[in-house]
Amino acid sequence: MITTALATRRGSRAFNCDAASIHTRDSATAAALIDGIGNDEATATTARLLAETVARVTAHRGGLAGLLSGTQLLQVDQAGDAVGVAALASPGSPTWVWWSGDCRGHGFDHQRQRLRRFTSDHTVGEQLRRNGAPWELAADHDNWVQTPLSEAAVATVYDVEVPVGELVVLTSDGVHDYVAHEELEEMAAALQDSPQDLAQALVDAARPDEDGYRDDATAVVLAPAAGKCQLCADAAQTA
Numbered sequence: 001m002i003t004t005a006l007a008t009r010r011g012s013r014a015f016n017c018d019a020a021s022i023h024t025r026d027s028a029t030a031a032a033l034i035d036g037i038g039n040d041e042a043t044a045t046t047a048r049l050l051a052e053t054v055a056r057v058t059a060h061r062g063g064l065a066g067l068l069s070g071t072q073l074l075q076v077d078q079a080g081d082a083v084g085v086a087a088l089a090s091p092g093s094p095t096w097v098w099w100s101g102d103c104r105g106h107g108f109d110h111q112r113q114r115l116r117r118f119t120s121d122h123t124v125g126e127q128l129r130r131n132g133a134p135w136e137l138a139a140d141h142d143n144w145v146q147t148p149l150s151e152a153a154v155a156t157v158y159d160v161e162v163p164v165g166e167l168v169v170l171t172s173d174g175v176h177d178y179v180a181h182e183e184l185e186e187m188a189a190a191l192q193d194s195p196q197d198l199a200q201a202l203v204d205a206a207r208p209d210e211d212g213y214r215d216d217a218t219a220v221v222l223a224p225a226a227g228k229c230q231l232c233a234d235a236a237q238t239a
Contacts, residue, residue, distance in 0.1 A: 005195035018218035019047035021055040030059035063098030107166040115185035174215030
């Protein structure tokens with residue numbers, strides 16, 4: 001079984017334009033996390049619809065189809081824009097993660113007690129950073145999304161495989177832009193057996209910036225039962 005959890009919190013603005021949804025089909029569990037671009041009632045409503053649509057399609061057809069279904073929804077309804085990440089997990093198998101934009105997917109290795117980031121942001125800042133630009137210059141461009149969901153295509157939706165047994169954490173930028181990776185890792189290590197507590201802790205840890213502003217924050221956790229890799233436990237007992 002895959003244990004799931006999600007938590008979300010509105011930031012400083014009037015609406016929470018983050019949304020997340022989890023959908024299970026047979027033994028497969030799909031999750032979608034959407035970060036709407038802008039802040040108004042329409043964006044918040046669209047984000048919730050996108051999350052539900054992407055999660056359901058991902059459970060049946062995978063995350064590429066899931067995210068591109070969100071693209072179609074945005075293009076047909078002309079309902080603003082967003083970025084998103086989707087994951088598909090099955091017991092005893094690796095978890096696949098797909099993304100478009102700057103939502104992130106992480107994997108927590110129980111044996112090494114290490115949280116690894118498996119995704120790369122689709123932003124101008126990240127591109128500059130990878131090409132050796134000064135940190136300050138790159139940071140000024142981190143909010144420039146290169147591939148929002150409305151413009152996503154087969155060639156721009158990336159995917160990555162998280163090893164079997166690892167706890168998977170999806171976050172919006174309201175979490176990972178406000179909480180240092182080392183702190184995220186410490187929380188994952190401390191709460192790896194309590195997915196809901198971990199999701200809530202990640203969201204709660206996103207504190208306001210120096211100007212008092214904080215973004216909407218959302219986290220989704222997908223974990224093997226009891227937060228451990230059952231295959232690893234069985235192997236250890238056999239040995």
